[in-house]
Amino acid sequence: MEEGTLARYSKDQLPEHCPTCYEKWKMGAHHCSCGFTIVESKKKSLSHYYHRGYDAAAIDEGHLIKNGNSKRSKSVRKIKAPYKVALSGTPAENGASDLYWLIGWLYGFDSVFEDPLTRYPYQSHGKVGEDHFRVVYGGGGHVTVLDTNRIQSKVSRQEELWEMLDTILIRRKKQDAAVKNSINVPEPIHHRHHLAMSQDEKALYESKLQQFQDWYQLELLKKEEAEKRGDKYRIQTIKICSWMDVLRKVASCPWSFDEFTSTELPAKVSYLKNKTDQYMNKDQKVLIFTAHKKTAVVLAEFLSSKYPDKEAVCIHGGVKKEERFQYMERFQDPTDPLSIIVFTVRTGAESYTLTEAKGVFIFDMDFNGKKLQQCFSRAVRLGQTDVVDVYWLITLDTIEVNIHGVILSKDSGVDIAVDKEEIDFEKIAKQFEGEGAAGHPTTFDYEAFATDMLTRGTSREDIGIA
Structure with missing residues (x-):
């Protein structure tokens, strides 16, 4: 019997020796040292191959080991090598604290992080080390959603963090002069449109x-x-x-929700339809991203019904890989009627190239701002020759405003920690559109305006939370 074949035996039929290596079963257990059991031949765990180590190790998408409890992170951290390289376009997504496990794998989990009070090293490995790192470098605790009424960077002691990162981080961005010579992609125009509910x-x-x-x-x-x-x-x-x-x-x-029986189009759908009309009339293609699978299905069906000579499809986790790539290949063909793809955020934030898109709609907010950045980057990447418009649809006086504030706070913390850049309040405020966002005077206080817009959400007082 070849190794890997599935075999099941009752106690009466159990052979005396292992069918694979013909050795006797281990005492007290029906399995053999070769890995065969009475149920199946099991593959050796990945850790079996780690004990000898490697000369060098390189991992792509290094930010994916940020969760120290995940199997992926644990497996990567078992790799032993004197030279380690981690590649990532987004080293951190939710704040400076995302860097902990990545730095630890590259640096080693020794007590190298100094306590800000006693000036002595503290434990810097495991869950305790992660908590210490978050407090010292990650700006303290988590961003509280219902308290978000301003943009607050989730980073602290950034100069010391930069000093640490400078020893291991080589950062290249599309805006860098050296990179622009090879990758010349036009900057997208962002429209953060605030919509009033019906x-x-x-x-x-x-x-x-x-x-x-x-x-x-x-x-x-x-x-x-x-x-x-x-x-x-x-x-x-x-x-x-x-x-x-x-x-x-x-x-x-x-x-x-079953109790919603309005015959009027919801505010977001109405806005999306009007904007999509403009692109379809010019025979241009668009991408739409939503956090919810059901919304993706509904939007694709709705838009398909509105444009008889065009086609809209949705891609979510349940769509087979082969079908996804067929859709995307058709989308990239300028003569193909497939003009709209509605993605779920988790499915769409992959390394796809969809440069035929000239408009991208972030239909609803997700707590991971860098994930949303990866979504619109499907269109804003090498091969794109036009300026892409990115529309952020935010419903006023709802929790979406709070989530938008969380996104900006997280993005600001990551930008400061990794790129040493402060968030540009004036630039962000100029992207706000919709109710209460037009007709700015020359001497306009953009920071005050941005703060005011971030208060148009749901507060603790609305729920009675102390």
Whole structure:
């Protein structure tokens, strides 16, 4: 019997020797040292090959080891080599703290990070080390969604972080003079369009917000009663996150809720349709990115019905690889009627080249701003000869404004930590469009305006969270 074949035996039929190597079974267990068991021949784990080490190791998409608990991260960190190289276009996505496991793999997890108070080294490996790194270099704790009313970079002690990174990081960007000679891609134009909800959308949002508030107040009562009895009661963070996700869906795709029966197009869909009309009339192609699979399906069906001589498709995690590449090959053909692809964010943020797109729509917000950057970079990459317009669709007076603030805060922290660049408030504010964003006077305070726009979300007070 060849190694790798599947074999199943009952105790009565179990052969005396291993069918693969003909050695006796190990005492007390029906498996053999060659890896064969009575169920199947198992492949050796990756760690089996790590003990000898390598002369050198290089990994692509190095930022993917940022989660120290993932199997991918653990496997990579077991690789032993005197020379290590990690390649990544986005070394960090959510803030400076994303760099911890990547730096640790390259640097080594010794006690090299100095405690800012005692000036002595502290533990810099494992979960404790990650927490230390976040506090010292990552700007402290996490960004609180419902407290986001300004852009706050999630980075601290950046000069010391830069000193550390300068010893291991070689950073090249498309804007660099040396790179532009080889990769000359026009800068995209960003439009952060703030949309006012229709009355039906607003009514649904307020209804869900009230349900969230009622649930939270009930949780507070339970906590108070428990404390009177001398017990502990913890309001589950995951439940709060679930409620915030409900608000997020109302702001983006209200048709997902049975109680939404409006015959009027939702604000985002109406805006998307009007803008898409302009591109279709010029025989130009567009990409749309959404966080929700159901929204991707609905938008593709809706847009297909509006343009009989064009075609719109959606690509999500359930679409086979072969089918995805067929769609993208057709999209890249300027004579093919396939003119609109609706991606889910997780599926679309891959190394695809879709330079036939001249417009990109970020239909709803995702907490990972760098992931959204990877999405519109499908069109803004080598081979693109035109300026691409990127539209960020943000529903006013909803949690989407909060998420947008989180995105800007995270992106700012990453830009400072990795690229040593401060966020340009004036540039960001000039990208704001829509209600309350037009007619700026010459002496306009862009930072104050950006801060004001970031307050048009859902606050703790709206829910009654202390």
